Amino acid sequence: MFASEALAGPAFNPLPWMILVPAIGAVTVALLPRSRQDQAKIISLLFAGISSALTVFLLTEFAAHDGGFQFVINAKWISSWGIGWHLGVDGISLFLLVLNAVLYPIAILAVNPGHDDKPYYAWLLLLMAGSMGVFVALDLVLFFVFFEIVLVPMYFLIGMWGHGDRVAVATKFFLFTMFGSAFMLVGIVATAFLHQAASGGPLTFDLVKIATDQSIGVGAARWIFLAFAIAFAVKTPLFPVHTWLPDAHTEAPTAGSVILAGVLLKFGTYGFLRFGLYLFPEAAHFFAPLLLSLGVVGILYGAIVAAMQKDLKRVIAYSSIAHLGFIIVGAFALNVQGIEGAVIQMFNHGISTPALFLLIGWIYERRHTREIAELGGIQSVAPIFAGTYMLVMLSSVGLPGLNGFVGEFLTLLGAFKDARWWGVFAASGVILAALYLLWSYQRVFHGPVTEANRGFRELRLGEALAMAPLVALIFFFGVYPKPVLDRIEPAAKALVAHVAHYSDADGKDIPVPVASASDDGGASDHSGEGSGHGGGE
């Protein structure tokens, strides 16, 4: 029934199916008879693949020059509470969906769980469904549901298929996020009731409605912004609530690390854009110096701590803290370059870092260790493996010509424009990134081959196939990021205009909005104004 209806006519909206197909897949896999457990992988791949194919369809149908939400579905769900099944996609979420579409099939294909296949794949598919949902939900409650659903499969993936002290780590991960979510829940409820009180209409949790109304008082909005910010800060993660990440990454199974780094971390930064800047523009502007500072601290602190790690996976985990810092700095630069940079950096980090985790996972499969000290000289015995790692690493370093550079450059450019000194300090992250990545590379791949590494096996065909799409994207979007940037730009401009519109007022009487975000689309670039919160020349 799916196939026949799925492709019928141009009115087809893939968004709900992108969520539902993997969810149904999860149920299907969970209900597989024990005798057919060995088919779990292929079945999961099928469901994930359909969801991915739908995302590709979405990508082709997406109107590049439209800054508003597209493929919108706005149905009632629990109408008495004003909770809606409101879905939509814009330039900010589009490529995060694409990231899902790329990473989940690869995660399923590239690594085997080793035991308990059925629940493993079922959880992975449920994770996919939740990840899709997070990026398309335009209702506060709906977003919260997806945001929380995702915790469960990740908890089990770490707890059951992880390494080391996995249950404790899974619990830590769970508790950290729950801690943040509690604030967000309070924030959501407060938002809805305050909006109702201010606007006099019915209770609603509709993101777009509340964001365009901007009826909540400035003081309250700032408090609620903080509540959301705590949840997203944990998820991103920002200093000082980041310590769950290295633990979770290190003990998670490879697929878990891939998804965690590639997708789940983006929940935080995406949340900042969608529920920070869009929902509370004035508060976002008000707190921008704080978040810029946390972003810069993340870049420098993450990089320095990464350099001193002894476990290869922890190096990359801390590197994520640094990379996500760039995203925060770009986002809270509050200009087109910064936000475009932030969004494309989310996408690019979601390609490079998962690729590194895959490679490290394969190192672990071969050597049963990730201790840098026990590795060494691998380039001599496995040059293709080493070359692949080198390439991905250079993308992570931010080498121009590879994908990682574009986002890093734009976020820093945006920051420099309107928050000059933050930009200057953040830029020194490029030195540190080279330091910790090249140093770890040298110790793992260069030097004489140790006896234990002599039998290190070269990259296998299956592994190469799993890496191929990521490597292709690394090259392609390094040289030609224009298709991505073109699609992000209208939404980024709209968001910038939205923030500028509401934060330029002095905060006492917020004017009645005259235009929705999408109408503001091509209104102004705003970037020429240079009236930021940074220092002058």
Place this chain on the structure above:
Amino acid sequence: MSSLLWLIPALPLAGFLIQVVAGRRLGDPKAGWVATAMVGGSFLVSVAVFFDLLSRSHEERRLVQHLFTWVPAGNFKVDMGFLADPLSVTMLLFVTGVGALIHLYSIGYMKGDENFSKFFLYLNLFILSMVVLVLGDNVLVTFLGWEGVGVCSYFLIPFWHTDPANATAGKKAFITNRIGDWGYLVATFLLWTALGSLNYVDLIAKQAGPNPIVGITANMLVLLYLCAATGKSAQIPLFVWLPDAMAGPTPVSALIHAATMVTSGVYLLVRLNPLLEQATWANDVIAWVGGITALVAASIAISQNDIKKVLAYSTVSQLGYLFLAVGTGNYVAAIFHMVTHAFFKALLFLGSGSVIVNMAHDQDMRHYGNLRKYMPITAGTFIIGWLAIAGVPPFSGFWSKDEILSGAFARGGAFYVLWVIGLLAALMTAFYMTRQVVMTFFGPEKWRTLGAEDASADEADSADDHAAAHADDHGHHGLTPDFTPTESGWLMTLPLVALAGLALIGGVIQLPFTAKTKFLERWLEPVLVGGEFHLPHGVTLWSLVVIAVVVAIVGILAGIGVYAQRRIDPAVVEKDAFAHAWYIDETYAAVAAPDGVGRKAFDGLAWFDRNVIDRAVMGAGWLSARTGDSIRRLQTGQVRGYALGFAVGAALVLGYFVTRMGF
């Protein structure tokens, strides 16, 4: 002809791709021939573009080709665009020309290496990056090439990566350069906010217009780009990576770490000359950085015993001259000396490679002697390089170095001091190069008498020359008393002869006699907005020339006196501080050493993260879990139950949609 511009990078790109796909199958030597042919092709196209430009009037000597938009974001837009004008074409000619010769040489030098084709893969990638750097029509495309050459350097320095010293040298080069890159990035941001574009053409127009970038912005821009240039072009304080980079195969040292890549910093500054013209004190900083580097590096070169280390510090010193020229506003002289230096320094490096290969990969000059007898071509060409760098007329280096020095003299004031510094450095240059030539090609055959004292000499050396002892170490030090060196094959001697020819006559592109003989000056005039630089003439000019020649001859005679005739004990001249490179690198190294301050600080932060931040946050969570009644249910043991409940709930919600929404 503009339509052919893309071919210049496309050919080495094609070469690179061929090596990726089929390099191993082509093997030794075919892979090398393919790579050489591609760079040679690139050179031919560059020559064609050169003649095309030459046939045009001055104002029309500018070809621009935009391939596609690279990074568009709001009102920020950067195209993948190429700009061929007299400046970039001058660079192109010597980059691809010298590059092709060094490719050819490498076929001989790398013969039998197990990663033969990989070497040419990197070499082609390097030429591609260098060409992009030179041809970029905006600061960001130049940065693409800038980072590309940096990463190729990082690949090639540890080409024999199983030696940890080589790997460390590669890493050091990249990270040191990244410090400069910070300056490049920040400068680029500032340039964009000031100019609204990153295009050189726009910059030229803006600076020529009524509202140019001036004052503190102009000075800061120059200073930040200088920061970038000190990294790439190995100037104080970031020069420390270049001597270590000698760990790479010698053709790499010649191509990347002498002739081309290390000049990119100077190229960048000359490219930005419209900006420099409006800067004030920042230009003096450039001149002083250059002058001091020239002097300090020359002094270090005096005490080096590794044949390549001498040349490495010599390169740093010569690059200092280029900065001095740029800082004095004497851009023509900077480019002039850049070109002649590319000729004679590539020649000297390739000559040293020829020596090294034929001396069983021993790089210690104290083990050489009398090699002119066994390697007449290498010796003869090396001697031409020596005379060129020492500044003996009529060799090319004489003309170009003299132009830099007289330029400094002409500026007067504090620049007289820089002129004296430049002369002192020239004196030292003549001296250490004479020392090198004498130790290598003249005197007794010292490897014959190595035997017993060898062990102690090596021991004494190992402390300060750790990297050098390992450098170029893909063979063992197999010098025995009955060893007989031989001359290299034609693949290696042909490039030597060609470069020797260029080092001899390279000065003709800019002879100071009349306006007509100053070809380079007229050729570069359209791209240098500062107008012509007035060098002294008449009696002053000739006095300066005489002084320069005297300095060169004194340096050479002193070298002969000390090293050939042994009138003075070399130990008197070879100061400890020189041998230790003024302890600059060692100071840096001490910070990064396992018990160094920097490492300890980093370690401290990692400890802080693990033991303070993590525990504080966990403790706070634990505390709230103890006090908050509702949260207590979520304690460890019950997470599973909660999670399962959540999952069931989620499934129900989804089921609800499926039925309710009527999908």
